Amino acid sequence: MSTHPFPTARPEEEGLSPEALARLRAALNSRIENGHVPGAVAAIARNGRLVLHEAFGARDPIARDPMPRDAIFRIYSMTKPIVSVAAMMLWEEGRFLLSDPIARFIPAFAGSKVLVAGENVAAERAITIQDLLRHTSGLTYEFRGTEAVHRAYMDAKIYRRSQTNEDQAAMLAALPLIDHPGARWEYSRSTDVLGRLVEIVSGETLGAFVKTRILDPLGMEDSGFFVPEADQARLAGGFAKDPESGADVPLLDVREEPSFESGGGGMVGTALDYLRFTQMLLDNGEAHRVRLLGRKTMELMTSDHLGAIKGSPDLLPPGHGFGLGFAVRLAPGMAPFPGSVGSYFWGGAAGTTFWIDPKERLTAVLMIQAPGQREHYRVLFRDMVYAAITD
Numbered sequence: 001m002s003t004h005p006f007p008t009a010r011p012e013e014e015g016l017s018p019e020a021l022a023r024l025r026a027a028l029n030s031r032i033e034n035g036h037v038p039g040a041v042a043a044i045a046r047n048g049r050l051v052l053h054e055a056f057g058a059r060d061p062i063a064r065d066p067m068p069r070d071a072i073f074r075i076y077s078m079t080k081p082i083v084s085v086a087a088m089m090l091w092e093e094g095r096f097l098l099s100d101p102i103a104r105f106i107p108a109f110a111g112s113k114v115l116v117a118g119e120n121v122a123a124e125r126a127i128t129i130q131d132l133l134r135h136t137s138g139l140t141y142e143f144r145g146t147e148a149v150h151r152a153y154m155d156a157k158i159y160r161r162s163q164t165n166e167d168q169a170a171m172l173a174a175l176p177l178i179d180h181p182g183a184r185w186e187y188s189r190s191t192d193v194l195g196r197l198v199e200i201v202s203g204e205t206l207g208a209f210v211k212t213r214i215l216d217p218l219g220m221e222d223s224g225f226f227v228p229e230a231d232q233a234r235l236a237g238g239f240a241k242d243p244e245s246g247a248d249v250p251l252l253d254v255r256e257e258p259s260f261e262s263g264g265g266g267m268v269g270t271a272l273d274y275l276r277f278t279q280m281l282l283d284n285g286e287a288h289r290v291r292l293l294g295r296k297t298m299e300l301m302t303s304d305h306l307g308a309i310k311g312s313p314d315l316l317p318p319g320h321g322f323g324l325g326f327a328v329r330l331a332p333g334m335a336p337f338p339g340s341v342g343s344y345f346w347g348g349a350a351g352t353t354f355w356i357d358p359k360e361r362l363t364a365v366l367m368i369q370a371p372g373q374r375e376h377y378r379v380l381f382r383d384m385v386y387a388a389i390t391d
Contacts, residue, residue, distance in 0.1 A: 004218070004219035004276070004287075004288050006045070006049075006053075006272065006275070006276065006279075007048060007049045007050065008049060008050045008051075009046075009047075009049035009050070009051055010051070011051040011052065011388070013049075013051075014046040014047050014049055014051050015389060015390050015391040016044070016046060016051055016052075016388045016389060016390065017388045017389075020384070020387050020388035021051075021052055021388050023384060023387075024381070024384040024385065024388065025054065025056070027380065027384060028040055028056045028057075029056055029057070031377075032056055032057035032058075035243050036243055036244070036370070036373055037057065037238075037239075037351070037368050037370040037373055037377070038057055038058045038059070038060065038061040038067075038236075038237065038238060038239060038369070039055065039056055039057025039058045039059060039067035039071075039236065039368070040055070040056045040057060040067070040366060040367060040368045040377075041054070041055045041056070041067060041071055041073075041236075041270070041271040041366075041367045042054055042056070042271065042364070042366050042367075042381065043272055043274075043275045043364065043365045044362070044363075044364045044385060045275055045278075045279055045362070045363050045364075046360070046361055046362045047361045048279065048282075048283065048361070050272075050275070053069055053271070053275075054069065055067040055068055055069045055071065059235075059236050059237065060236070060237035061237060061238070061239050061240075062237070063237075067236070068234060069270075069271070070222065070270050070272070071235070071236045071270065071271075071367070072222055072227050072231060072234045072235050072268050072269065072270055073236045073268060073269065073270070073271075073350070073352055073367040073368075073369060074236075074251055074252050074254055074348070074350050074352075074369065075267050075268060075269055075274065075348045075350075075367075076252070076348030076349040076350055076352065077265050077346060077347065077348045077349060078267070078274065078346060078347065078348040078352050079191070079262065079263060079264060079265050079266055079267040079348075080191045080263070080264055080346060081277075081281075081325045081326060081346055082210060082214060082267065082277065083191055083194055083195050083198065083206070083210070083263035083264070084133055084191065084194065084301070084324055084325025084326075085214060085281075085292065085301075086195075086198050086206075086209055086210055086213065086214060087129070087133065087194050087197060087198055088293060088297055088301060088324065089213055089292060089293060090198065090201050090202060091129075091297075092293065092294060092297060095201045096129060096197075096201065097129070098128065098129050098130040098133070099128055099129075099130060100128060101126035101128055102126075102128065102129060102131075102132060102137075102193060102197065103126060103127070105197055105200050105201065106169055106170075106173060106193070106196065106197070106200070108169070108170050108173035108174065109126075109127055109173045110126075111123075112126070112127060112138070112177055112181070113176045113177065114138060114176060114177045114178075114180050115147075115148055115149050115176035115177070115178070118148070120176050123138065123177060123180055123181055124180040124181070124183075125180070125181055125182065127139075127177075127181045128181070129194075129197065130305065130324070131181050131182060131190070132191065132193055132194045132197070133190070133191075133194065133305075133324040133325060134185070134305040134306065134322050134323065134324060135185050135186060135187055135188050135190050135322065136181060136182050136183070136184065136185055136186070136306070136309060137177070137181055137186075137188060137193070138178055138179050138180060138181045138183070138186070139172060139177065139178070139186070139188035139189050139190050139193070140153065140178040140186050140187075140188045140189070141187060141188055141189060142154045142158060142159060144186070144187060144188075147178065148176075149175070149176055149177070150178075152175050152176065153175065156171055156175060158171060158172065158175075158189065160260070161253075161258050161259070161260050162259060162260070163259065163260050164259050164260060165192070165195055165196045165199055165206060165260060165261060165262075165263070166196060166199075167260075168189075168192055168196070168260065169192070169193050169196040172192070172193060182309070183309075184309060184310050184311075185306055185309055185310065185311035185312065185316065185322060186312070187312060187315050189264055190264070191263045191264035191325075192262055192263050192264040192265075193263075194263050195261065195262070195263020195264070196263070198210075198263070205261060206225075206261045207224060207225045207261045210224075211224065213292070214277070214292065215273075217287065217288065217292065218273075218276045218277055218280055218287055218288075218292075219273075219276055219288070220273040220274075220276055220277060222234075222268075222269055222270045222273050223267060223268065223269035223270070223273045223274075224267065224268060224269075225254075225257070225258060225261045225262075225266050225268070226254050226255065226256060226258060226268065227254050227255055227268055229255070232255055235254070235255070235268075236367070236369050237251070237369060238251050238369035238370055238371075239370070242370070242371070242372035242373070244372060244373070245372050247372060249370070249372070251350060251369060252265075252266075254268050265348070265349065270367070271365045271367045274352075274354060274365045274367075275354075275363065275364075275365045278354050278356050278363040278365065280292060281298065281302075281356055281363075282356050282358060282361070282363050284298045285297060285298045300323075300324065301323050301324040301325060301326070302323050302326060302328055302342070302358075303323055303328065304322065304323060304328050304330055305321070305322060305323055305324060306321045306322050307321075315327075317334070317335040318331075318334035318335050318336075319331035319332075319333060319334025319335045320334075320335060323344060325346075326344035326345060326346055327344060327345055328342070328343075328344045329341055329342065329343045329344065336379070337379050337382050337383055337386075338382065338383065338386040338387075339355070339357060339382070339386070340357050340358075340359040340360060341359070342357075342358055342359060343355055343356060343357040343358065343359070343360075347374065347378055348374075349371055349374070350368070350370065350371050350374070351366075351367075351368035351369060351370045351371060351373055351374035352365075352366065352367045352368065353365070353366050353374070353378040353381065353382075354366075360389065362385075362389075364381070364382075366378070366381045
């Protein structure tokens with residue numbers, strides 16, 4: 001049990017309808033019973049009190065054992081907000097400016113080239129730390145397209161687990177950019193490079209820094225970059241093939257300590273662990289009378305940093321921008337799901353998702369391990385939680 005218990009309340013005490021939450025349970029159970037996902041864990045807090053923390057279905061589709069509430073999930077890109085917070089903690093210490101070129105800390109990024117019409121041309125400006133935090137660096141992900149840069153990432157095996165963070169940063173620096181820094185929002189391995197920056201500035205491995213400065217103070221006891229042997233019986237699994245598309249469902253092997261601690265997608269954790277993290281963000285950087293970040297830092301991180309910079313519509317919904325580690329809602333409408341202006345969120349490739357709504361004093365986390373189902377459940381969960389709000 002965590003040394004920092006999460007205060008609890010009945011849903012109706014915090015303005016949530018028990019009947020509406022029963023509909024949420026029924027919807028999740030129906031999808032599980034019909035074979036769309038093996039299982040799930042959901043957690044919701046309002047006004048700092050836990051109003052729902054429930055497990056559904058099976059932990060593993062082969063073992064068919066019940067899903068425990070403390071099941072451990074691969075959170076993939078929900079690692080990014082944690083590593084972004086780690087970087088901003090060092091920024092608060094005056095260790096760098098957001099406008100600093102990353103080449104100041106990783107010299108191999110000096111003189112970055114952009115691949116234009118088959119030719120490498122000099123980047124119009126340097127990649128800054130702000131670019132890494134908001135995904136405007138010109139880096140990309142190998143799975144985000146089939147252009148020459150994506151193929152170069154694949155040929156370099158930029159994703160391999162046998163490398164170190166230092167190895168990957170050096171390799172990324174040697175590859176061409178997909179666009180000039182600041183030209184467009186391109187979801188990317190920027191946060192992997194940010195993780196390497198944390199290592200350089202702190203003098204620790206990324207995992208050690210995150211554990212000491214974030215996980216331990218928040219009581220996130222089941223979170224990290226791998227699952228120890230003693231806890232592997234709680235590791236959530238997925239179907240071998242997606243039940244709707246028939247596609248293979250490869251999930252990261254997190255049973256051994258990796259040499260590559262991916263700042264962009266390497267962590268694991270439980271639903272309640274991650275809710276502790278999101279509650280700290282909602283409380284303006286403070287938890288258990290320990291301040292991780294300042295209020296104005298949180299304000300900076302959750303403001304839009306794109307402006308007129310165009311994003312990818314498949315990842316940034318209409319009416320949204322991007323801050324320093326999160327998508328940020330800018331309009332009450334536009335997007336095909338409810339929310340408030342100023343709310344912020346992100347998710348992981350296997351279907352984990354969270355959002356934080358400061359106006360409603362609400363945060364919620366859903367954990368599944370079903371990559372092909374992630375878009376459906378992210379929206380379904382959000383729709384039904386918001387529908388439960390009564391005051």
